[in-house]
Amino acid sequence: MHLDLTDEETAALLRELDGIIDGDRYFLSPRIKSLRAIRAKIRPELLRPPLPPPKRYIPPRAARRGRTGR
DSSP: OOOOOOHHHHHHHHHHHHHHHHHOSOTTSHHHHHHHHHHHHHSOOOOOOOOOOOOOOOOOHHHHHOOOOO
């Protein structure tokens, strides 16, 4: 089924869906999951760029040698 909606109608529908989804107390309920799926069909989410690789922790040199008292 294909709906021929104008840009204004699509924007109004998305505003209503966003309001219902964001205002619901039970965000993991089946009702909200189905509304999110409908919203994703109307406005697909953009893919985020991948995260950079995690940085490797290297302890400071003074901590490795111990304190010499100098």
